[in-house]
Amino acid sequence: MPANSGNELIKVNIFEKVGLEEAMNVGDLGVGNLAYFSVPAAKIVGKKGTVYAVDILKSVLQSVEHIAKQEGLNNIKTVWSNLEMVGATKIPADSLDLTMLINMLFQSAKDEVVFQEAYRLAKPGGKLLVIDWSSVSAPFGPAVKDRIKKEEAIKLAQNSGFKFLEDFQAGPYHFGLIFVK
Numbered sequence: 413m414p415a416n417s418g419n420e421l422i423k424v425n426i427f428e429k430v431g432l433e434e435a436m437n438v439g440d441l442g443v444g445n446l447a448y449f450s451v452p453a454a455k456i457v458g459k460k461g462t463v464y465a466v467d468i469l470k471s472v473l474q475s476v477e478h479i480a481k482q483e484g485l486n487n488i489k490t491v492w493s494n495l496e497m498v499g500a501t502k503i504p505a506d507s508l509d510l511t512m513l514i515n516m517l518f519q520s521a522k523d524e525v526v527f528q529e530a531y532r533l534a535k536p537g538g539k540l541l542v543i544d545w546s547s548v549s550a551p552f553g554p555a556v557k558d559r560i561k562k563e564e565a566i567k568l569a570q571n572s573g574f575k576f577l578e579d580f581q582a583g584p585y586h587f588g589l590i591f592v593k
Contacts, residue, residue: 426582427456430539430590435460436509439533441495441526442516443467445475447488449514454485464503466491496522498529506535514543515586517565518554527572531593540574540591543582550585562587 432438436457440450443465454463465476465488473490480488493501495516511530520526530540545559553559566576566589574591582588 426541426543426588427453429580430510430541432456432510434458437461437507438463438510438512439466439501439503439508439530440464440512440514441466441501441530441533442513442519443472443476443490444515445469445472447476447479449512450476450488451479451483451485453510453512454480454483454488457487459487461487463488464491464508465489466493466495466501466503468492468494495526495529496520498525498532501529501533503533505532506538508533508535509538510541511538512541512543514541515545517542517544517560518558523560523564524568524571527568527574530569531572531574534574534593536593538593539577540569540589540593542569542589542591543586546585546587548585553585562589565589 438453443450450463450465467473476490491502511534517523542565545553547556547559547561569591574593577590577592580588
């Protein structure tokens with residue numbers, strides 16, 4: 413069994429929880445250079461779906477393109493954008509079945525704007541998945557003081573127009589939240 417198989421199970425369970433299916437459109441906002449959630453999402457949505465891997469760092473997008481090519485995934489589209497500006501992301505408004513904010517809010521100076529951009533991109537009935545660092549000390553990850561609190565993330569999402577559906581434990585160091593537009 414591969415060393416990361418436990419992580420793969422967590423991702424599959426999370427995608428089942430949010431109802432990710434073939435032919436859906438997904439936005440991974442703040443994708444990160446390993447495309448950790450974009451690759452399994454692309455495999456689920458298949459050739460009829462699209463995963464938009466969005467980041468402000470062009471080097472990250474180059475890494476994602478390389479990984480997608482290695483995996484034989486033609487349905488991952490990289491998008492260079494500043495998520496701290498509403499309307500900057502070149503993805504059609506109201507088009508995403510699933511929008512993901514995963515382990516990226518600690519890097520943002522304007523979390524409220526990031527949630528507004530996520531809302532703009534989500535289609536009516538589309539879901540928002542937020543996974544971020546819990547406020548517990550860990551031997552890795554961002555400083556606890558830089559992590560968003562779960563309650564704050566819920567408030568920001570609701571203030572942007574999302575309806576809260578559920579929260580869940582996303583591993584020992586992360587919380588998960590699901591919203592709907």
